[in-house]
Amino acid sequence: MLASNPNLTKCPFFPTRYVPISRSFHITCSVSQLQSAAEVVNGGVPERNEIRLGLPSKGRMAADTLDLLKDCQLSVKHVNPRQYVAQIPQLSDLEVWFQRPKDIVRKLLSGDLDLGIAGFDTVSEYGQGNEDLIIVHDALDYGDCHLSLAIPKYGIFENINSLKDLAQMPQWTEEKPLRVATGFTYLGPKFMKENGLNHVSFSTADGALEAAPAMGIADAILDLVSSGITLKENNLKEIEGGVVLRSQAVLVASKRSLIQRKSALDTTHEILERLEAHLRAEGQFTVTANMRGSSAEEVAERVLSQPSLSGLQGPTISPVFCKRDGQISSDYYAIVICVPKKALYKSVQQLRAIGGSGVLVSPLTYIFDEETPRWRELLSVLGL
Template sequence: MSANGRDAALRLVIPSDGELYEPTLNYLGSCGLSVRRPNSRQYTATIRSLPGVEVLFQRSADVTTKVEEGSAELGITGLDRYLEYRTDERTVVSLLDDLGYGRCDFVLAVPDAWLDVSSIDDLADLALEFKQQGKQLRIATKYPKLLREYLFHRGINYFTLVAVSGALEAAPVAGYADLIADLTATGTTLRENRLKTLQGGTILTSQSCLIGNATTLLRSKDALRLAREFIEMLEAHMRAEPYYRLTANVRGASPQEVSATVLSRPEVSGLRGPTIARVYNVEEQDWYAVSLLVRKDRLMEAVDHLRDCGGIEVSASQLSYLFKGESSVFSRLLDPASESVEEIGGL
């Protein structure tokens, strides 16, 4: 049963802890999908704007597993945790691999005292030296799968991974690892612990992502319907973020004359060009309302252009949603011959 006493047609699992908890709630709220959680001790919640969706709160490390095992059809987690914890690439897929928050890098960091080691190539040479001395590099990490794949791809085959549950930065000083592979957003904590990142040593750039269990979703029409609505809300919100709608009243002899004036500068004349509509006024009959969609980085340039066109009463409003003809993400989810996982994430 869902938190509102009815059977849930779609279950969404999100982090209950860590750095993604509050940002995920804020992000969903900004998309018009506010999560209603009765109290902080309750591990289920609802989304009022999407009846039939139940939100489950789980540890960040467990989100991928819950989606993969079918306890939830959709989940939000870090790309790093998704790639590390998935075991079946055909079952759990990344639907949107960048939701725009929770950015961090998974990097290799060595002690500042290692003056001769500044790049991944230097580390490869050092690993070989250790091997010749009958030793192996010890690397502390919480993401052994991602790290192992990265090192093998770089031709570094001689190393030992040290599993650590707490802070990794102390591992070299404490002596139970030679270097670390850890997540960092700014690098400040690494620097404060006298560690430096290696050139070419960024294993993964991670951020929050939406994942889904294609198998369980395809079993229910109600789940698919809700999944489409949920996915399209996220897509449309992300797509709209860079755009503003500008409107102005412009005087002209005809719609064609006004549009020609606005189109004289195509780079600030709208996403698909201007929309022109007659302004009905008892006293003056030669005014037209002009509406444009422009990128926020060209907002003032577009405002000045409308002024140059004779525009007055220019107003600007940020878009909340920008929908396309159909959702490419949802279309690929429905296609059993979909090429692969990460390709689904493109907008």
């Protein structure tokens, strides 16, 4: 029936799907026409049925993003690395498009993507505070880094250790401003202005910015830092007050899409639930132990007397039945609790201290709450 609709044509990427003729992939047009094709229709979102998720196509975020989705049972079916479109079989109305992180943000703003995963730094730099971008999940737990101002350890900067010191240096004047090399040409000037550094000029490069001061091209750099090794190896240092933002991978959405496409909101809900359940579980272990006791309540009292044994909502305590002299009795109780990974050893010590034995520790895969707090926040941001 669909195939007979004169307004639809077969999608070249997903042969089982049909797309409006207006999205036919054989149209040739100029760049400006291409841009206008992405523009919103009547202040709404571009016409299409499927939801589009942008994922990093290359760079350090790419593999970690696919791993995270896999851990959430949302494996991306990607035939080969040069193909930029893929599917997540669990989410049937979703298309995955692989893009450079900055293009993910740009395409969310133009309405060509509905959802995306990118570093918070990229979202902030290319999103430029646009209110159409909503951070749906702000802590995907990888891609940790911070955007920071760094200066040489030597020469006139030897005793400069804070942004305040830097601002007060007499060297920077209208004619001879502080020269900063950065790829962050929106966040950089904004940060300097907000911090009262008025005599600053910016130059930009695509990489290896740390070389700029030693080459005499810049006095300072504003770039991402994670281990700090690149700065150290290039004789540069961070300064107090010089951190522009802290970043990690985030799930970001177009507000317009979520409001105007019902299925975008439903898909976002499912992705968010899976992400939250996985990420919450990742920091926890399930711990089981046996404990002698006269009743479940008496065992519960002992367990709850220990600060690290309260679990998510309290311990689960169940009788362990055994047969002795033909009689069924329950002198032992099994305790099940979730314990933060960081507190594991302390919890085991506390369990032992109150008579716990046979302590078993296993990884947790998912923790599904009744409703995720981030989903409630999202609905409230959307005014729903």
